[in-house]
Amino acid sequence: MDRSFLTNAWIVEASRNFVCIRLATYEDAEEAEFLKEIFAGRTGELENTVFCLLGPDGRERLSRAHRGTNQVFRTPRQMAAEMDKIAEQYPARETDEAPALPQMKDFRLGLNVAACDGLPVVAVVAEDQEQLKELQTRLSPLALSPELAGRFAYASIHDHDQLKPISGDKPEAGYLIIAPDEYGIAGTAQQVIAADASAEEIASVLGDFADEFEPPAKDHHQHVRSGKEAGIDWQTEIPVTDPMANRARQRGGPGKGKGGPPPRRRKR
């Protein structure tokens, strides 16, 4: 995924007037069908990445769809300008209803995505569904605030066994800040925010933590190589259908074959 656009300041600013949905490809069959309708590759299959700007109904296309932002827009500035024009046509309306928490489908995926992004995770831990809903509702406006947006990954714990890969003190209920390991399959508990903490207290703790958190530096090739050596084998919910990704997997790595890259053809 090309993140140069999506971390650009103009795009981040323009995104405040959008609902930003980032799906993990191949992790949900229904979502995969939705994505395939938005953009499918030459083979007609879902590929690793998809991008599109849509209307509030999730169907109206407001931009071309393609694999990535840089296949549709030349520069982040151009994309931000287009987003601003679109936002003027779709002004946000105020409602009394609290927003949903911008979280991942489950904790396992949340930990992985956090590792991909170099972010800490906030796990919402509760003893029952009612408490979970209450904790999510208190957190969601903060997660969407300009001060905290994009600084944490979020996931909810429905079963305390899900926290087994996490070392350190874990609460029965509350907000658990976790630093994921480099592969996003385990992590370390960093701080607990009590279940009865006020929104102000939560915002203060999260803000301070985010200011201090330093993600590990990662090199793509080194990460994949060491992951393979360590036996890391992430199982997707549905099969990967990106032809390039599958060819890379058969070769044993991105850009590498069993005998190295294919030889260049001589000019005749």
Added chain:
Amino acid sequence: MKRFVNRPGMVLFSLMIAGYLNCQTQESAANEINSGIAWYGVLSDGLAEAERTGKPILLVSAAPQCIGVSGMW
């Protein structure tokens, strides 16, 4: 012999350089932000939020693994 010095030209050139540097500084400052995009990771949650607010949608998807190695897009 008096050397010809194009003072207005030099002033204009200096202003242009200053303006360019200012833009670069602003661009650098604009890119130095701490917060990012708040992503909905579940389609139904995001669609519900769009319906609730009337906001348009920025949709992306990416695979959080590379040839089976997680922790990397």
